Amino acid sequence: MADNFEPRIIAFVCNYCTYAGADLAGTSRLKYPANVRIVRLPCTGRISPLFLLKALQKGADGILVSGCHPGDCHFISGNYHARRRWSIFRTLLDFLGIPKERIWFSWVSASEGRKFADLITEFTENIKQLGPFTQYDKLIKEMSE
Amino acid sequence: MMQSSELTTKAKEYLRIAKVDLVIGYLEGTTKDRRRAGFIRSAEEADNLVLDERCEDNLAVYLVKENLLARYKKVAIFLNPAGIRTINVLASEEQIEADKIVILGFEITGGDVRILDGESVDDFSELIAQLKLKAFDSEQMADVDEIDSLDVDKRFEYWRGEFSKCIKCYACRQACPMCYCNRCIVECNQPQWICRSAHTLGNFEWNIVRAFHLAGRCVGCGNCERACPVDIPLMKINRKLGKEVLDRFDYFVGSSKDQQAVLTSFKQDDPQEFIL
Helix, strand or coil: CCCCCCCCEEEEEECCCHHHHHHHHHHCCCCCCCCEEEEEECCHHHCCHHHHHHHHHCCCCEEEEEECCCCCCCCCCHHHHHHHHHHHHHHHHHHHCCCHHHEEEEECCCCCHHHHHHHHHHHHHHHHHHCCCCHHHHHHHHHHC | CHHHHHHHHHHHHHHHCCCCCEEEEEEECCCCCCEEEEEECCCCHHHHCECCCCCCCCHHHHHHCCCHHHHCCCEEEEECHHHHHHHHHHHHCCCCCHHHEEEEEEEEECCEEEECCCCCHHHHHHHHHHHHHHCCCCCCCHHHHHHHCCCHHHHHHHHHHHHCCCCCCCHHHHHCCCCCCCCCHHHCCCCCCCCCCCCHHHHHHHHHHHHHHCCCCCCCCCHHHHHCCCCCCHHHHHHHHHHHHHHHHCCCCCCCCCCCCHHHCCCCCCCCCCEC
16 A cells, blocks of 8 residues: 555645746756646745645645745735744644644745756655555545545 | 523613514523524514523524525624634625624523623623633643644545535534625536535535635634534644634624724735745
8 A cells, every 4th residue: 555655645835936936947957756746826924724634624735835935925914924824823833733744844945946846856765765654545435424 | 580680681682672583592492401592573582592501503594594684773792702703804804794683692601691791792792801811822732732732644535535424514613603695606607616525625615715714703602513424523623723813813703893804904914935
């Protein structure tokens, strides 16, 4: 099971930094695992916690949330607001029993193609170790019974 | 008991001299051990008001329902410290005008009712500052710490058990003074963020969202938990987040009516040890 498990990873990224960083990783011909599905949003401030819940509901094994470094936000303060929101939200999820290890947060700038590729590689390895996210599966099965 | 009648007499006097045109207080409930909210408009009716150790509910919830405040010039309301903090939160979120409210403050400690001095919400700032100092101490957090000490799978199982009881009646929402949105997220169906039927997955999501919307806004009045017909320990989640907000951002909810909500403000040097 663990050997051929290919995790599904959703990355919510901001348009101005991390998406451009991912783009740079591509144009620089850097290799990173194909497990990640990137969802581009205008800003990290636009990433509602509901997106993360939906991703888990629809079978994501890991979620990456990434945006501009503090001070670099295209909209001045979107990432500062997002930072507070995430820090509370991950505490809440952890308290309710959804492992912190499945949701990563990072700052990746437009020039950090290498960081993006390394991050995805490391995250995918980690999720492979953890195995599939099954807690929600149980609930979904209960639902259809 | 002597003291608590002082406060109901005060309420009656306010109505008599027309200082206020509505008093929101407590009346005898349908059974002996319960109290219900009463909306008193005349001095004669005010004789029915009661105040004792069973008056636990936070009456501030009625201030934001049905646009009640628009119909009255001044409203006097019986509030415990959590209720007083509610006024601060609602005023800071521009849901009510704090100067329309006359507070009849009381505190229940160990079965006794103590009258709190003050009338406007600002009169209680010292009291609230004191509350902040002893908020979320280890005694209050014992049951939360107990859950925290479990490993993550056990925690999930614990909450799965609790949330599986949920019947999605949304009584927690209706009883909460902070849940005043005209259109709640669970009533939006394009897109449907939260599964609507009362199965455990949808219940999980609903309770995550409810708790998150109250992060940095919950004053801990306990209305939600008392309203829950299946006894889900909602206050454990609320207290967990309340402590998190206090520890991380030094933010005590409802400290003043000019306080900006914790999730709509930021500091450049907020902690970010979890971000890679």
